Amino acid sequence: MAQIHLEVVTPTGPVISDDVDIVTAPGVGGEFGVLANHAPFLSTIKTGTLSFKQDKQTKYLMVSGGFSEVSNNQITFLVESAEYGNDIDVDRAMLAKERAEKRLAQAQSQSEKLNRVRAEAALQRALARIRAAELARQ
Amino acid sequence: MPGLKDVKDKIEGVSKTSQITKAMNMVASAKLRGAQEKMESFRPYSEKFAEAMKDLSGGMKDSNLPLMEVREVKSVEIVVVTSDRGLCGSFNAHIITTVTKLMWQYESEGKKVSFVTVGNKAKQGLKKTGKIRASYGDIMGTFQMFNAREISQGVIANFVSGKSDQVDLVYGKFHSVAVQKPEVEELLPIKPVEKEGGAEQSKAGVSGAYLYEPEPDEIMEVLLPLYVNVEVYHAMIEVGASEHAARMTAMDNATNACKDIIADLTQLYNKARQSAITGELMDIVGGAEALKG
Numbered sequence: 388m389a390q391i392h393l394e395v396v397t398p399t400g401p402v403i404s405d406d407v408d409i410v411t412a413p414g415v416g417g418e419f420g421v422l423a424n425h426a427p428f429l430s431t432i433k434t435g436t437l438s439f440k441q442d443k444q445t446k447y448l449m450v451s452g453g454f455s456e457v458s459n460n461q462i463t464f465l466v467e468s469a470e471y472g473n474d475i476d477v478d479r480a481m482l483a484k485e486r487a488e489k490r491l492a493q494a495q496s497q498s499e500k501l502n503r504v505r506a507e508a509a510l511q512r513a514l515a516r517i518r519a520a521e522l523a524r525q
Numbered sequence: 526m527p528g529l530k531d532v533k534d535k536i537e538g539v540s541k542t543s544q545i546t547k548a549m550n551m552v553a554s555a556k557l558r559g560a561q562e563k564m565e566s567f568r569p570y571s572e573k574f575a576e577a578m579k580d581l582s583g584g585m586k587d588s589n590l591p592l593m594e595v596r597e598v599k600s601v602e603i604v605v606v607t608s609d610r611g612l613c614g615s616f617n618a619h620i621i622t623t624v625t626k627l628m629w630q631y632e633s634e635g636k637k638v639s640f641v642t643v644g645n646k647a648k649q650g651l652k653k654t655g656k657i658r659a660s661y662g663d664i665m666g667t668f669q670m671f672n673a674r675e676i677s678q679g680v681i682a683n684f685v686s687g688k689s690d691q692v693d694l695v696y697g698k699f700h701s702v703a704v705q706k707p708e709v710e711e712l713l714p715i716k717p718v719e720k721e722g723g724a725e726q727s728k729a730g731v732s733g734a735y736l737y738e739p740e741p742d743e744i745m746e747v748l749l750p751l752y753v754n755v756e757v758y759h760a761m762i763e764v765g766a767s768e769h770a771a772r773m774t775a776m777d778n779a780t781n782a783c784k785d786i787i788a789d790l791t792q793l794y795n796k797a798r799q800s801a802i803t804g805e806l807m808d809i810v811g812g813a814e815a816l817k818g
Binding site for chain 1: 563567569570577581670735737739747748751755758
């Protein structure tokens with residue numbers, strides 16, 4: 388099967404650079420899949436789970452906001468953070484989720500818009516982590 | 526001639542100082558390695574980012590995105606990035622001097638200037654101007670992206686609301702372990718990157734052929750703030766590495782100076798000791814002569 392080169396780059400360094408069969412990513416307009424020889428494509432990425440298939444194995448990554456670019460049979464993700472599902476500490480993510488929920492509940496008034504946005508982002512990240520970890524375990 | 530004990534105490538004091546400066550030198554060199562690694566691992570991200578920006582912004586010249594809006598410049602905001610701590614030679618002083626000169630230049634052109642300081646030293650150095658709008662301290666050691674995000678969000682909000690018409694970024698760029706220089710960059714408004722070969726090629730080139738999801742304008746709306754973020758983060762990393770390199774050099778110089786002082790003092794000590802002995806001998810000889818008489 389024809390393969391596409393996947394690269395995930397974060398500010399703290401590249402996370403993966405390898406040939407894979409298919410990539411599924413959380414685009415802002417919904418999830419999308421990319422196979423080999425895809426047309427040039429640019430999309431923003433929201434916090435969520437990125438998966439790719441390699442040697443009949445599906446692997447999961449938690450990614451937070453950024454964008455992706457497809458060109459010349461290569462897909463590049465530029466995201467703020469990326470973690471393998473297997474490496475995620477679920478207990479910590481659960482704690483983070485609870486914390487974010489609590490903060491979100493506290494920051495409902497209009498004056499605390501910034502805090503609310505932050506708490507929401509934190510919650511999204513925690514949920515994405517938990518989901519990536521769960522998927523990786525299956 | 527100072528007393529023997531005074532000189533001895535002084536030698537001890539200086540040698541203790543040199544121990545400290547030597548230790549600081551070693552700590553700084555270890556930290557420099559870490560900071561340089563951070564810089565290395567950030568490079569692929571920033572390079573890819575610049576590439577994508579280039580592809581996109583070529584076709585964006587006539588769009589009206591708030592972060593690319595060019596206005597008549599009435600007020601300038603300067604984001605100053607320095608280290609949190611001192612004892613790194615003239616590194617921070619150079620940055621402050623550059624900023625002050627920049628401020629004078631803008632003010633002579635009739636523009637209002639405000640500062641956003643990142644790092645404690647910038648705050649201390651610019652406090653007396655009374656123009657600091659926001660300051661962020663004690664964050665240089667961590668190199669976290671969210672610190673940069675907080676700063677850039679503030680800067681962007683100020684720019685979009687029209688309180689500043691131009692934003693400059695001043696930081697200590699890391700050229701090498703021996704050379705760090707203040708660097709002035711224009712941060713906002715973001716300029717579309719001109720592609721080599723002119724606009725015609727860019728239209729026929731990559732940017733025209735891309736599929737976008739969502740629309741290019743919407744992508745840019747996400748990308749541009751991220752770009753500011755990346756630039757600020759980049760400046761912080763550079764300053765981090767520069768700070769440690771500057772401290773290494775400064776502490777190396779201090780250790781050498783200590784060695785020189787110790788050598789001088791030791792000579793002084795030996796001379797004092799010698800003259801004391803000579804004095805005592807003279808006394809003895811003089812006493813013996815007197816007894817003979």
